[in-house]
Amino acid sequence: MIDARDIVRAADLLHDVVAPTPLEYSRWLSELVGGEVFLKCENLQRTGSFKLRGAYVRMARLSKKERARGVVAASAGNHAQGVALAAQLLGIDATVFMPYGAPIPKEKATRAYGADVRFAGTSIDDCLAAASEFERETGAILIHPFDHPDIVAGQATTGLEIVEQCPQVRTVVVPTGGGGLIAGIASAMQRDGMPIGVVGVQAAAAAAYPASLAAGEPVALDKMATMADGIAVGLPGKVPFEVIREHVDEIVTVDEDSLSKALLLVLERAKLMVEPAGAAGVAAVLDDPLRFEPPVVVVLTGGNIDPLLLLRVLRHGLAAAGRYLSLRVRIPDTPGGLATLLTRLAQEEANIIEVLHERISASLHLDEVEVALQLETRGEEHRMRVLASLDSNGYTYTLN
Structure with missing residues (x-):
């Protein structure tokens, strides 16, 4: 489990690295829910997602000898950029494995931060296997996208900001892939006996947590097919799984139509650019607005989307609407x-x-x-x- 001291120490490390992201009031979602709804805009974070938080905390805690070995990571794009920028800031060589077909802007941004990008397979799980093999062959340190206490502690600083910006919050809705962000936020919500509910949202076609929680342990999916590549993770991490089992109220799923409609509406009504994974929390609120006790904070986890994919998703969203x-x-x-x-x-x-x-x-x-x-x-x-x-x-x- 990640305790308050871990999170405070992570926040101290990140003080000059990340800026607190805005918490924007959403009138249109508030009208649906029947109470206040706010959007936590991690899509406006440096590198376009929350991932820099965990990556920097993990890498800043490496010893001098470990840093000299370099780091390796696996990512569909957002963690890749977080690792690449953290490596640049800390003077560490970074190699990142991305799946074939990864969004071009994410690949180019990762290279621009100085990382060596390589391709492997078609999913994050394929890339993790390749990164693990690279770690064995070269001695580089694997910076896992979600399955490490330092990663979870870094992501938990998002939760600290939510509590500071919206102390009256009663429900936090979080897009969920491997589980690092929601585990961190759920850890940060454990304070002063406040009844703050945390709800995870997964793409229905890539939802590993419902079956895993039912089984009592991480269970791998046989296949995945979703536009939300940022949360398409076939096997939950062991570290976040334990936190989620203990502190997360529920995990819900949303289909592809809901994701595309949510992305369209966030763009139209909130004037914010998000990727499909980043819109998953909004999709859950749109599907069942009375499910969530207000005040509600919905985390927009990322805004890195290929313009060509954006065109397709918008057309899909228009049709679904x-x-x-x-x-x-x-x-x-x-x-x-x-x-x-x-x-x-x-x-x-x-x-x-x-x-x-x-x-x-x-x-x-x-x-x-x-x-x-x-x-x-x-x-x-x-x-x-x-x-x-x-x-x-x-x-x-x-x-x-």
């Missing part, structure tokens, strides 16, 4: 057939983004053509009204 409709409609192959369809859509005030007119296909009858449409709608109710209009006018369509 009923504001983007992609479909294929069959119409008669007669003069005015396309104009009639477009007029119907205009009458329903659907904004047409793109039209593709396909006349030749083995699946079409001789007297039919197919029109691929991308439409902008104003929400789920409007989306359903557009589809109902197509139904009532006899159109056959398929949703993409």
